[in-house]
Amino acid sequence: MLVAIKVDVDTEIGTRIGVPxxxxxxxxxxxxxxxxxxxxxxxxxxxxxxxxxxxxxxxVSRTNVAGNYGIRTLLNGVLLPGPxxxxxxxxxxQNLKTQGFEVxxxxxxxxxxxxxxxxxxxxxxxxxxxxxTLEFKRIFNLDPVTAASPGWQANAKTLxxxxxxxxxxxxxxxxxxxxxxxxADEIFTTLQIxxxxxxxxxxxxxxxxxxxxxxxHYLELMTREINVLTIHAELEGMxxxxxxxxxxxxxxxxxxxxxxxxxxxxxxxAHPNTIPVCELIQGEIPGRSGKLAVQNISA
Ligand SMILES: [Zn+2]
Numbered sequence: 001m002l003v004a005i006k007v008d009v010d011t012e013i014g015t016r017i018g019v020p021x022x023x024x025x026x027x028x029x030x031x032x033x034x035x036x037x038x039x040x041x042x043x044x045x046x047x048x049x050x051x052x053x054x055x056x057x058x059x060v061s062r063t064n065v066a067g068n069y070g071i072r073t074l075l076n077g078v079l080l081p082g083p084x085x086x087x088x089x090x091x092x093x094q095n096l097k098t099q100g101f102e103v104x105x106x107x108x109x110x111x112x113x114x115x116x117x118x119x120x121x122x123x124x125x126x127x128x129x130x131x132x133t134l135e136f137k138r139i140f141n142l143d144p145v146t147a148a149s150p151g152w153q154a155n156a157k158t159l160x161x162x163x164x165x166x167x168x169x170x171x172x173x174x175x176x177x178x179x180x181x182x183x184a185d186e187i188f189t190t191l192q193i194x195x196x197x198x199x200x201x202x203x204x205x206x207x208x209x210x211x212x213x214x215x216x217h218y219l220e221l222m223t224r225e226i227n228v229l230t231i232h233a234e235l236e237g238m239x240x241x242x243x244x245x246x247x248x249x250x251x252x253x254x255x256x257x258x259x260x261x262x263x264x265x266x267x268x269x270a271h272p273n274t275i276p277v278c279e280l281i282q283g284e285i286p287g288r289s290g291k292l293a294v295q296n297i298s299a
Pocket of ligand 1: 008106149150151
């Protein structure tokens with residue numbers, strides 16, 4: 001059985017501290033992983049506005065957002081100018097690629113995309129993604145082939161943007177198996193590889209899963225041929241690094257093989273006729289507020 005580790009990097013602090021921590025761990029344990037990077041300004045502080053959204057306060061108290069992210073990160077873009085991640089961490093990001101890790105686009109401005117993309121026009125989404133693409137090319141001297149939308153916010157317009165930008169595979173949704181997404185009557189050619197497992201922040205704080213039971217719970221859920229786990233540079237790469245290291249060691253002991261998403265995509269795309277077409281719909285996930293993109297496995 002396979003596990004693919006998808007690393008979402010949302011913030012400047014996650015890039016600066018979480019990314020090198022995870023890269024070191026993955027190199028030590030010979031784990032390939034895919035890093036989805038936020039490359040423009042870190043306006044995490046604007047997320048404070050989300051406090052006023054229903055369900056967020058409950059989530060803050062449960063997952064200790066201030067404790068996990070730090071007060072400074074929460075103020076970026078509000079009282080402090082948002083630092084430009086791609087400019088500030090040019091070398092660090094290049095180094096990640098040089099070390100052999102797969103890199104893709106998470107966002108230009110993570111907060112802006114996560115909060116606004118569902119109401120943006122096609123033109124505006126194209127522009128926003130173009131900014132990320134240009135920054136990606138400037139840093140890596142390569143065209144991006146993969147992307148993963150912040151907060152699993154995806155719709156027909158974002159899929160069209162990816163397709164037009166030549167993105168070969170993406171991981172924008174929650175679901176069960178790789179597929180070609182369909183919305184209304186349109187089938188998109190960018191392969192979707194969904195996240196199959198809950199994220200750590202969705203499980204943290206639930207009374208039924210204290211920290212010492214999390215690994216066992218994950219193992220019980222990892223029943224598919226291909227299991228995709230999304231982690232965050234800001235959590236598993238920082239405060240939960242020690243837990244994550246033990247978790248990885250345990251899955252390796254349980255005979256799981258780790259592959260990056262690119263290898264999985266390549267294997268599937270070698271036989272495109274066998275890839276199912278499934279609807280991409282807006283749904284809800286326990287432990288996460290609001291709607292996000294979900295694979296409709298029945299259609
Ligand atoms: Zn993210």
